[in-house]
Amino acid sequence: MQPKVLEEWKDLAILCAKSAGKLSLEKMNQPYEVNYKTSASDLVTAVDEEVEQLVIDMILKKYPDHGIIGEENRFKGDPSDAETVWIIDPIDGTTNFVHQQINYSVSIAVYHKGEAAVGVVYDPSRDELFHAIKGKGAFLNDRKLELTREVKLEEALLCTSLFWNKKAEQFGIDVIFKELAGKVRAMRLLGSAALELSYVAAGRLDGYVSLQLNPWDFGAGKLIIEEAGGKVTSMGGKPLPFNEKSSVVGCNPSFYAELKGYIRSNMFLNESAVKDE
Structure with missing residues (x-):
């Protein structure tokens, strides 16, 4: 995959994550519906669904031929038909979002032909953005991340x-x-x-x-x-x-x-x- 394309995917993933994070913060203190999926500890909110739809719309506007796998299953197509697939968790840590209003994140990954190409995780409550491009390193905001410490x-x-x-x-x-x-x-x-x-x-x-x-x-x-x-x-x-x-x-x-x-x-x-x- 061309480096320019990877950069474009990363830029869009970051834009999507930050837009999703902003929306989650805006909705946090407004009334919203909370439902159970499989149990009282497995929550989904109207905010999860709205955030996922926002991200899907942003992706498909630029890449209508890409597939999307999202936790809330709001993508209408079949992601297996696409070579490039975006994998979205609009609010990872919904229970924390509901109860604590911290320790949740927006997760967006781009996979091409089954291989990870781009990864973005955004923590809206702390404005921390973790991101990586395959072969180009990982970063927290602008700081490069390197695991060099020996651990026993x-x-x-x-x-x-x-x-x-x-x-x-x-x-x-x-x-x-x-x-x-x-x-x-x-x-x-x-x-x-x-x-x-x-x-x-x-x-x-x-x-x-x-x-x-x-x-x-x-x-x-x-x-x-x-x-x-x-x-x-x-x-x-x-x-x-x-x-x-x-x-x-x-x-x-x-x-x-x-x-x-x-x-x-x-x-x-x-x-x-x-x-x-």
Whole structure:
């Protein structure tokens, strides 16, 4: 892909993310409808849907032949028909948006022929923009991100939601991570996977682990970590798909082998739990 085209995609993705972030901030203090998807902890708001539609309209105005995969499923076409696909999470961390009004993000990724080309994650509440182009590095606003610090298990700050994940409980993985919590420096949870992956790229977290994420959760963050020099795979060590659910391990490169080794060595009886979905 020509560098000029990649820059154009990045510029549009940033414009979309900032426009979406602005809209979310405007709607935050206005009355809006909150609904459940699958449970009381799985929320969607009218703002999610409005923000996604805004981004879709902006993309299709410039690239009518591109496909779009969005969390709220508002794209009317079939994204598999397009070589270039945009993957959107209009508000990643909707529960945080509703309750805290911080720790949520807009995530936009561009994939060409199944390969990550552009990743943008925007935190409207802090005006922090994480972005990357394949082969051109990752940035937080104008600062280049490079993961050069050596990290050992006992020094690591990790992020995971596996402590109360129902599938993790089913296979006993929650117990493994509770034990891991006693071996690392500390555990954190922000509630926005895209933001948590971006924090790994920025060195604010040393690793992030999830048993199952959707492509709009990890599509942009994956590339941002990789372009910062980090590692991102499934829990089984496989490359992440761009259009399917998957477990995710995102990590400082010096810590990846130790973390993945710990996970794999303690899950030999739970192989079915970490198979790529």
